[in-house]
Amino acid sequence: MTDTNEDTSEYAATFGMVDLDGDGFISLEELKTLMRALGQEISHARAVEVMVAADGSRDGKLSLAEFAAFMAANAR
Ligand SMILES: [Ca+2]
Numbered sequence: 001m002t003d004t005n006e007d008t009s010e011y012a013a014t015f016g017m018v019d020l021d022g023d024g025f026i027s028l029e030e031l032k033t034l035m036r037a038l039g040q041e042i043s044h045a046r047a048v049e050v051m052v053a054a055d056g057s058r059d060g061k062l063s064l065a066e067f068a069a070f071m072a073a074n075a076r
Helices: 009-018 028-037 044-054 064-073
Strands: none
Touching: 009 028, 009 064, 028 044, 044 064
């Protein structure tokens, strides 16, 4: 979390919508739901790859900071 100037608040509202169970992290299942909502049908294996790529802390779920970085990287 030292190499980003991204404003995480920009993604906080989206994060809240994706975090279906409200535990403050995006789980693999929630990530898959997000990708489908974005119109990208995604396999379980592909979702795992995306999760691993975005999960900087390697805890198997995405924090708001990790989610913001992921969204920024995929924004264009
Ligand atoms: Ca969650």
